[in-house]
Amino acid sequence: MVLILLTLVFLLLRAVPGDPVTATLGGRATPAQIEAAQEAMGLNDPLIVQYLQYMGGALTGDFGNPVTDPRGVVEIVAETAPATMELALAGMLVAVTVGILVGGLAGRLRDTPFDIGGRLFGIIAYAAPVFWTGLLAQLFFAVKLGWLPSSGRAGGFDQPEWITGFYVLDSLLTGDMAALQSTIEHLILPAITLGLLVGGIFIRLVRVNMMQTLRSDYVEAARARGLRERNVLYRYGFKTALIPIVTIMGLQFALLLGNAVLTERTFNWPGLAQALVDFIGQRDYAAVQGIVTFIALVIVGVSLIIDIITGLVDPRVRY
Amino acid sequence: MSTENVDAAGPVRRGPAPGEPRTGLRARLSHAWQPFRRASRVSRVLIFSGLGIVVFFLFAAFLGPLLYEYDGTQYRVEVAPGQFEPIRALQPPSGEHPLGTTRDQFDVLGRIIDGASLAFAVMALAVSIAMILGVTLGLLSGYRGGPIDRALVTAMDAVYAFPALVLAIITAFALSAIISPGVIPAAAAVGVVYIPQYFRVVRNHTLSVKQEPFVEAARSMGAKERTVLGRYVFFNVVQTVPVILTLNAADSILVLASLGFLGYGVPPPTAEWGYDISRAITDVPAGVWWTALWPGLAIVILVTALTLVGEGLNDVINPLLRSRGKTGPKIEPAPREDTPADGGTAAGAAGAADAGQQSGRPSVAVRGLRVGYRTPDGPLWAVDDVSFDIYPGESLGLVGESGCGKSSLGRALMRLMPPGGVVRGRVEVAGEDMVGISESRLRNKRGQDLGLVFQEPMTRLNPLMKISDHFIEMIRTHKPKVSRAEALEIARTALSQMGIPPTRVESYPHEFSGGMRQRAMIALSIALEPKVIVADEPTTSLDVIVESQILDIFGRLRSEEQIGLLLVTHNLGLVAETCDRVAVMYAGKIVEIGPVDQIFNDPKHPYTRGLLASTISLETTELHSIEGYPPSLIDPPPGCRFAPRCPYVMDHCTDAVPQLAETNPEQRAACYLYPGAGAPVPEGVRAPEGNPQETGV
């Protein structure tokens, strides 16, 4: 999986567009400079050698060096990825909460007004582009009501000391309550915007799964044993309905990362996705390739974590 | 049950008359309509409101530019020939510009209309690209198999796992090195995202179809393999692709807008909703809301509408999600026949008189029991006015053809109904009527007074709970005073009674074999020492050794614990071995009931005789099967329901329903061949006698 993903990234970015250096430096450099840059990036080597070098680098944690930025990709990632991850995790929290609450109830109350409303809410939450809902949220909560800040990760003087890069964690570690408050205030709008979108999908999934398990044989058998309805719904319907949800959470995480690009842009969130988009704007192939490689590795990592979680919650896949 | 409804559905089911094209079309339309009719009303409303909105947008996209005066990229108006006046920027909505103007001096409504055209164009292109590539690769992969298949599958999985939006951005980025930005590269970037979905569906169908015998057969008959494959894959895929397609179409609008928002979509100044919103970011703090609001609303509404259509289609196509029992007309509360339905009257008294060998109070007394379901084709009574008793320690067999209502009857004793099912009549268990009592009283009695064992043991236990937890939960629900340790002890005892080592109590259900699970289910249903166990084909899915073990267990429970047993089964041999009495059901009614040896050696009802004659046993001289099929329960035949298949049918058989009448001591049959069924037996009619396996039906 890792290898295939990396190969795809390589093919897409290295083999397709021809010459990255000319494209990046374009009219800004002399032919000699371009030649030198090409040599430095190993672009004059045969494709297969480049491929092997790329794969070797990616697997050993060397993602290359941008043309337009003196920092290495690893450094850039280290500086921006925590912001993205913090946003993504907060978004996931919102998504899971909304999805489970609304979806579970809708599946239980199927075809009632709550179900129809919940379903519609799920569809609309997914249909609304994050950058648009984000904009509206900014307009309303930040500009109009002034309750919450509209962009950035923390107020100018309230940034916590950088330890892990996760501001919530850092401010807790340093016991900096002002930073914690500022961080959370900044996190609320982007996390909810992002989380609602993915939550829309969760609502659908949870609802359908809930409906299916509620009609399953073991639910009928549980009723035949005279168990309390609350028990039947929770232990037999709800809990078992969540198992397939956990297994597909990896895919939802990918969706979340994709939409983090938009959320970061909307809320001016200094994350990895923002960096990626900036490098794309500067046509910096080396940087784009490095960041995309990192994202690919994250995706693989997340799917591993999901596998582990599934193993923990589902006795059928315990080893 | 309403006859109008059956009539209304009648013409739909009748085929088109030949040579009448109008009927043909109608029939075909109603055939296509069939799944919609079966889907819930909610799904139908969703689909059609969604479709309405999509059609509205299509009109806007195609006719809008002709009807509306402003173009999306027009920044000035020609006031006189050759004389232009610029459109003023950032004007709020007004009569002149209904949705306002942008900072680039464009008319917002004009841009929304043009944006719709673009969205539809990109949507169509992107989905086509994805479909063509996905289907081709899927066919190739499934057809060729081997390393190509493996490589493609992994690659597609990888693409699928990658964040869609990032993939689209990178593709747009990579493509921009080759071709200049425009509609086509944007559509390609959007389309790449969806390839894996089509790939997967087509590949899986190709693979499964390739192994089908009919493909082999067609091949050997000289048909070109590829044509055959193609055709079958096509027909299978056609069922799933519409859903994927609609949902992708919805999603593609979002991806296109996102690309546009980030500046990697169609280059400006082409009207595109996402780009327009990105232009509006700086307007928002200045209090200019109309430039951001409208394009966003357009996206939300169109995507929602498309998703509604897709989800609705999914509901319609995917029968798993169909809400069974909630469609179709309601069941009329009034019993439809004139036979009294409650205890104490004729049927009840007769039922009590049938009495069986035992004396004393029955554990279960059933009187005038009916079970009804709502179905899309109309309501039906799966069990129709049935009465019987089960005495302590007695075992009553319940036999009959598939679909005659045996399982419905078994579940009705517990009032365990799916949505849309109703139970009428009386089921007296330990002095209380299961049909009439409150939900909480009912829950108390379920599991405690009545145990139910199901046919399929594999799926009846909660996969996430240990066997022990199933026991503890149930025991402590009914007897809160019992401690966990005590409950665990009961579980151990019950399991070891079933021949399962008590140490296995901490296992999960998946660690048990089918036979063990069934024994665990039985242990669970006897843990609270119920008065009666209803066992619905408890051994059908098990091998003979486990079967005889389970029957032994039942035998012991009956003799030692005086537990009554209702054994539902197809297997007459099983009944002969295990049961004291047997009830024969046909089309929702008990047609004959009596002691096992009498029913087996001298059955009275022609249906029972037919059933026995079609069973192999030592005495079999000739194997007969009953001609025809059981009738539809929605519109059962009048009078005796067996009349259409009965070799002894008489004129008056179809006049009224025959009543159960005593034919031998303790044996009763509902047939006009015997006196007491409700009409005098005509002169010269001789009822059949003896064992039908020897003397014939």
Ligand SMILES: Nc1ncnc2c1ncn2[C@@H]1O[C@H](COP(=O)(O)OP(=O)(O)OP(=O)(O)O)[C@@H](O)[C@H]1O
């Ligand atoms: N949930 C339901 N909704 C609508 N109709 C149903 C439902 N369950 C059963 N039926 C109908 O009721 C009738 C009796 O079904 P039931 O399952 O009781 O038959 P059965 O005698 O147990 O058959 P089998 O021997 O195949 O198990 C059938 O015609 C069936 O189509």
Ligand code: SF4
């Ligand atoms: S009542 Fe008539 S039709 Fe029915 S079983 Fe008896 S003889 Fe046959």
Ligand SMILES: [Mg+2]
């Ligand atoms: Mg059955």
